[in-house]
Amino acid sequence: xxxxxxxxxxxxxxxxxxxxxxxLHHSAYEYPTPKNLSYMWNFxxxxxxxxxxxILTGIFLVMNYTPHTDMAFESVERIMRDVNYGWLIRYxxxxxxxMFFIVVFIHIFRGLYYGSYKAPREMLWWIxxxxxxxxxxxxxxxxxxxxxxxxxxxxxxxxxxFSAFPIxxxxxxxxxxxxxxxxxxxxxRFFSLHYLMPFVILGLVxxxxxxxxxVRSNNPTGVEIKTPADAIPFHPYYTIKDLYGxxxxxxxFSVFVFFAPDFLGHPDNYIPANPxxxxxxIVPEWYFLPFYxxxxxxxxxxxxxxxxxxxxxxxxxxxxxxxxxxxxxxxxVRSSKFRPVYKWFFxxxxxxxFILGYCGAKAPDDYFLGIPGLKVIVMGQLSTLYYFAxxxxxxxxxxxxxRTKPLPASxxxxxxxxxxxx
Amino acid sequence: xxxxxxxxxxxxxxxxxxxxxxxxxxGDQPVPEAQDWxxxxxFGTYDRAQLQRGFQVYKNICAGCHSxxxxxxxxxEGIGFNEDQIKAIxxxxxxxxxxxxxxxxxxxxxxxxxxxxxxxxxxxxxxASNSGAIPPDLSxxxxxRVGGPDYVxxxxxxxxxxxxxxxxxxxxxxxxxxxxxxxxSMAPPLYDEAVEYTDGTPMTLEQxxxxxxxxxxxxxxxxxxxxxxLGMKVILFLLVLTAMLYAVKRKIWRDVEH
Numbered sequence: 001x002x003x004x005x006x007x008x009x010x011x012x013x014x015x016x017x018x019x020x021x022x023x024l025h026h027s028a029y030e031y032p033t034p035k036n037l038s039y040m041w042n043f044x045x046x047x048x049x050x051x052x053x054x055i056l057t058g059i060f061l062v063m064n065y066t067p068h069t070d071m072a073f074e075s076v077e078r079i080m081r082d083v084n085y086g087w088l089i090r091y092x093x094x095x096x097x098x099m100f101f102i103v104v105f106i107h108i109f110r111g112l113y114y115g116s117y118k119a120p121r122e123m124l125w126w127i128x129x130x131x132x133x134x135x136x137x138x139x140x141x142x143x144x145x146x147x148x149x150x151x152x153x154x155x156x157x158x159x160x161x162f163s164a165f166p167i168x169x170x171x172x173x174x175x176x177x178x179x180x181x182x183x184x185x186x187x188x189r190f191f192s193l194h195y196l197m198p199f200v201i202l203g204l205v206x207x208x209x210x211x212x213x214x215v216r217s218n219n220p221t222g223v224e225i226k227t228p229a230d231a232i233p234f235h236p237y238y239t240i241k242d243l244y245g246x247x248x249x250x251x252x253f254s255v256f257v258f259f260a261p262d263f264l265g266h267p268d269n270y271i272p273a274n275p276x277x278x279x280x281x282i283v284p285e286w287y288f289l290p291f292y293x294x295x296x297x298x299x300x301x302x303x304x305x306x307x308x309x310x311x312x313x314x315x316x317x318x319x320x321x322x323x324x325x326x327x328x329x330x331x332x333v334r335s336s337k338f339r340p341v342y343k344w345f346f347x348x349x350x351x352x353x354f355i356l357g358y359c360g361a362k363a364p365d366d367y368f369l370g371i372p373g374l375k376v377i378v379m380g381q382l383s384t385l386y387y388f389a390x391x392x393x394x395x396x397x398x399x400x401x402x403r404t405k406p407l408p409a410s411x412x413x414x415x416x417x418x419x420x421x422x
Numbered sequence: 423x424x425x426x427x428x429x430x431x432x433x434x435x436x437x438x439x440x441x442x443x444x445x446x447x448x449g450d451q452p453v454p455e456a457q458d459w460x461x462x463x464x465f466g467t468y469d470r471a472q473l474q475r476g477f478q479v480y481k482n483i484c485a486g487c488h489s490x491x492x493x494x495x496x497x498x499e500g501i502g503f504n505e506d507q508i509k510a511i512x513x514x515x516x517x518x519x520x521x522x523x524x525x526x527x528x529x530x531x532x533x534x535x536x537x538x539x540x541x542x543x544x545x546x547x548x549x550a551s552n553s554g555a556i557p558p559d560l561s562x563x564x565x566x567r568v569g570g571p572d573y574v575x576x577x578x579x580x581x582x583x584x585x586x587x588x589x590x591x592x593x594x595x596x597x598x599x600x601x602x603x604x605x606x607s608m609a610p611p612l613y614d615e616a617v618e619y620t621d622g623t624p625m626t627l628e629q630x631x632x633x634x635x636x637x638x639x640x641x642x643x644x645x646x647x648x649x650x651x652l653g654m655k656v657i658l659f660l661l662v663l664t665a666m667l668y669a670v671k672r673k674i675w676r677d678v679e680h
Contacts, residue, residue: 035678035679035680036680074492077492077561077562080645081492081497081644081645087645087648087649088649088652091649232678236674237674237675237678240667240670240671240674240675241671241675243667243671244664244667244668244670244671247660247663247664247667247668248664250660250664251657251660251661251664254653254656254657254660255657257653258649258650258652258653258654258656258657259464259650259653261649262565267565267566267567267568267570268566270562270565270566270642271558271562271566280602412679415679415680416679
């Protein structure tokens with residue numbers, strides 16, 4: 001498509017010197033988007049919206065927050081009680097973290113279901129995983145800032161994980177803490193990094209969108225755009241669809257912020273941090289529970305490698321493994337819509353992550369769903385095994401052995417066919 | 423559209439399942455019975471008279487050992503006291519201030535901007551006067567315990583005169599049905615007619631417990647009424663906006679086969 005001509009003199013003057021308007025035109029009007037995207041494709045722009053919300057509310061919180069062990073808890077209460085609409089800003093930020101993970105988890109599961117990680121979208125997928133990792137680090141450090149009991153003990157437990165590494169472990173932890181326990185220097189650096197990381201995420205998001213605009217959106221059929229009839233311009237079609245989705249999402253978000261603001265949090269974090277009193281159960285935020293379950297499920301040594309180190313490695317591996325799935329998945333077909341066998345394994349995998357989350361929330365010696373004889377730790381171990389088996393066994397084997405359904409010749413054809421069936 | 427709504431519901435459900443698990447994992451003690459509170463539901467508000475009675479209970483009983491350090495006298499406007507009443511309440515307290523121009527600390531009557539003074543000068547003093555246990559600050563109590571106000575009410579009404587048979591109760595401890603581990607250092611603080619109500623409300627232990635629990639829910643969430651009122655407006659606005667966006671979306675997509 002040719003470069004657009006601008007009639008408005010001001011627009012033309014600006015665009016001749018810095019082609020921002022051409023760029024916007026190029027990425028909104030000229031950018032061809034598959035016309036069959038479902039509402040599952042709303043979650044990318046939603047994630048971007050939540051990121052901006054988090055950065056904005058975060059900036060206002062920082063204006064009133066004091067990163068010192070003696071004053072952090074109090075300054076948060078000051079925000080809640082004395083700052084105009086401080087409670088609103090903080091509740092949006094607090095619940096926004098959960099919303100961010102809900103949206104991003106759905107976004108990732110959508111990518112897994114429709115094979116959005118397959119060639120040529122590997123780089124797009126990788127940047128997405130980097131965003132997830134950066135989000136996890138940011139969320140963890142943010143949770144420490146109010147300096148409640150869970151802040152302190154969560155920080156202690158998680159930073160202590162690094163002591164599992166041989167030789168460098170202990171010096172590494174001391175270095176992370178800036179001392180010999182989680183204390184004021186730790187709080188200060190977490191605050192600094194918690195402010196920095198969102199901008200790193202923002203940079204990664206720019207790369208993510210750049211890669212997206214290079215390889216174009218995947219779609220429910222997994223068949224690439226072949227003719228102009230398969231595509232529509234992003235604007236106005238997907239801008240309005242995203243805006244509508246945003247409205248639905250904001251209602252969901254508001255229910256938590258205004259009517260159940262502490263539902264997703266832990267009561268212990270309203271008790272000021274006390275290094276001398278350990279809470280009976282140290283539980284991470286809900287979005288870390290599946291990973292926490294994987295960490296805890298390794299309670300045995302292999303080849304003399306201590307269980308703690310294996311647990312840490314397994315936890316990191318559970319995310320790092322996502323980097324190689326473009327090659328672990330041997331199927332030539334992207335979308336699970338046309339993969340009758342894999343489709344079931346996908347849903348099994350989703351259930352598996354929920355079971356892991358449940359196990360992460362429970363004490364290891366509890367009974368799974370109250371079933372006598374079935375300990376949470378055992379269920380966690382089985383689910384961890386299945387988690388990795390999904391990627392290492394199911395993906396390569398099913399891809400090779402499955403007989404897939406015939407793919408539509410094009411997006412338009414599939415749209416017409418579905419229209420006829422409806 | 424339907425798919426999207428289903429997804430949203432599924433997400434909410436998932437979150438509930440996770441956190442429900444987390445909350446349950448946090449306590450092995452019996453779950454306190456859910457009470458009816460005036461502020462529950464979409465339109466529930468605090469009962470000012472109840473909060474004032476609860477304040478009376480705090481002032482006459484709890485304040486002997488428990489601080490309320492996030493609450494200033496001026497905040498009592500939130501439970502229905504006017505400026506003169508607040509001035510009078512504040513003036514009953516001696517507040518340490520200073521140093522003055524001679525470099526000395528001095529005591530003066532409280533004013534609205536002062537915070538409730540703590541009963542003990544520091545944690546060590548608090549522990550020393552309470553056989554080693556530090557009475558916790560009450561400002562955030564209902565947010566800091568699983569079960570919130572139900573737990574506080576359950577705890578205050580959950581004392582047993584005698585520990586059940588076979589239970590090894592330590593010296594100086596009291597048996598409480600809802601306290602984790604059942605051994606609590608706080609002696610039963612409430613009893614019938616512990617506080618003199620002037621509005622004709624029955625002065626039973628249970629009523630005192632109910633009123634102080636309500637008051638402590640207010641100290642933990644003074645913004646509750648403003649929050650819910652704004653929430654109603656926000657959600658109504660969003661419903662209308664979203665419906666309009668949906669209509670526009672349908673109009674724009676009308677001619678596209680998709």
